[in-house]
Amino acid sequence: MQAQQTNSKMQLLSQCAAGTPAGEVLRQFWHPIATAESVRAGEAKSIRILGEDLTLYRGESGAPYLVGGLCAHRRTLLHTGWVQGESIRCIYHGWRYDGSGQCREAPAEGEAIAAKAKIPGYAVTQYCGLIFAYMGKGAAPEFDLPRKGAFEKPGLVVLARKQIWPCNWFQMVENSLDAVHVSFVHLAGKVGPFGEAVTSGIPQLEYHETDAGIRQVATRAANNIRISDWSFPNNNHIVTPGRSKQSAWVHRGVWNVPVDDHHTMKIGVYAIPSEGPEKDRETLEHFERYGDYNPAHHHDALFNEKKWPDDPSLQLTPAQDYVAIMGQGRLVDRNAERLGTSDAGIVLLRRIFWREMDKIHRGEAVKQWRRLEEPVDLPVQGAAE
Ligand code: FES
Ligand SMILES: [Fe+2]
Numbered sequence: 001m002q003a004q005q006t007n008s009k010m011q012l013l014s015q016c017a018a019g020t021p022a023g024e025v026l027r028q029f030w031h032p033i034a035t036a037e038s039v040r041a042g043e044a045k046s047i048r049i050l051g052e053d054l055t056l057y058r059g060e061s062g063a064p065y066l067v068g069g070l071c072a073h074r075r076t077l078l079h080t081g082w083v084q085g086e087s088i089r090c091i092y093h094g095w096r097y098d099g100s101g102q103c104r105e106a107p108a109e110g111e112a113i114a115a116k117a118k119i120p121g122y123a124v125t126q127y128c129g130l131i132f133a134y135m136g137k138g139a140a141p142e143f144d145l146p147r148k149g150a151f152e153k154p155g156l157v158v159l160a161r162k163q164i165w166p167c168n169w170f171q172m173v174e175n176s177l178d179a180v181h182v183s184f185v186h187l188a189g190k191v192g193p194f195g196e197a198v199t200s201g202i203p204q205l206e207y208h209e210t211d212a213g214i215r216q217v218a219t220r221a222a223n224n225i226r227i228s229d230w231s232f233p234n235n236n237h238i239v240t241p242g243r244s245k246q247s248a249w250v251h252r253g254v255w256n257v258p259v260d261d262h263h264t265m266k267i268g269v270y271a272i273p274s275e276g277p278e279k280d281r282e283t284l285e286h287f288e289r290y291g292d293y294n295p296a297h298h299h300d301a302l303f304n305e306k307k308w309p310d311d312p313s314l315q316l317t318p319a320q321d322y323v324a325i326m327g328q329g330r331l332v333d334r335n336a337e338r339l340g341t342s343d344a345g346i347v348l349l350r351r352i353f354w355r356e357m358d359k360i361h362r363g364e365a366v367k368q369w370r371r372l373e374e375p376v377d378l379p380v381q382g383a384a385e
Helices: 002-012 022-027 112-118 171-178 181-185 192-197 277-290 297-304 312-326 341-362
Strands: 030-035 045-049 052-058 064-068 082-084 087-089 103-105 121-127 130-134 155-165 202-211 211-219 224-231 235-240 250-260 263-273
Touching: 002 341, 022 297, 022 341, 030 045, 030 263, 045 250, 052 297, 064 112, 064 130, 103 112, 121 202, 130 263, 155 277, 155 297, 155 312, 171 250, 171 263, 171 312, 171 341, 181 312, 202 341, 263 277, 297 312
Parallel strands: none
Antiparallel strands: 030 130, 045 052, 052 064, 064 121, 082 087, 121 130, 155 263, 202 211, 211 224, 224 235, 235 250, 250 263
């Protein structure tokens, strides 16, 4: 009985659909759902987020909208239709929807039928080259928690990237709160400046809950302390070395957004301190060349041939994480784990999720997560040397 209860409690962590406890927790937050450049004015795309099939389109004004994936009439895919003004018209019989999902016109039916037809429509906003959506009930919260002062400073080159991995979102979130993995996963092979900065020493770990999520401190030496601020429910803010030893460190925000229970969108921002026009052009070229790498497209080469990609920061690091996380399976069996003391971050993470799920289940107010007023300087100086 006990084992079964534990099993179902563990399983709850991996679900994202509406009506599931974790799915309802996730729906209280803004999530990045696409890079801003992935959809142009007048274009529509089909996307799946939190297990829901959706249509992402930009009106002719350039404003983004997120509505249901299927037309209310006879359920064909809406993105195959036409964007007209700020609306989208279905290809099949021409029903036209506004950005809230309300049908405004059903040409072969008339106004009464159109007025009653509504598909989902969600609030969207753009930030740092990403399109964010709020898929919860009621009014969207203020767009505050996803923001980071480090992304908004002058003199930054801000680039957004995304990739989709074929595994459950929660094991990708857990990886963010597992500092020990860095000493192993990211030291294998050729790792460039990151490997020089993050030594193979086993860090001393501290995790504590903050207003925004969990602060993680991994101390490898007095001058090598790696700190990250993880924000509930799925964002990590880290700093990583730049392209070369001389380059300034890069602030990165990475969100692990469930596509469904077996696919996760790893989407985020690189905030790169400008090094002048010449060097910035090289950085852009570097991203152009290596930034669209997705380890999922090289699954067999990574697992069967141990063939690692060349570029340390944009390719090798995600490939290493991919092998470790996908090696757990698409959905890890947490009941069969043997956690140790170094898994304190994962234990804290799960406790917080269960606590928030319980609050929703009991109809109690959930924690009001807030952006940190004074985010820590990440990491302490000296770590890069
Ligand atoms: S299925 Fe969309 S208008 Fe008929
Ligand atoms: Fe990693």
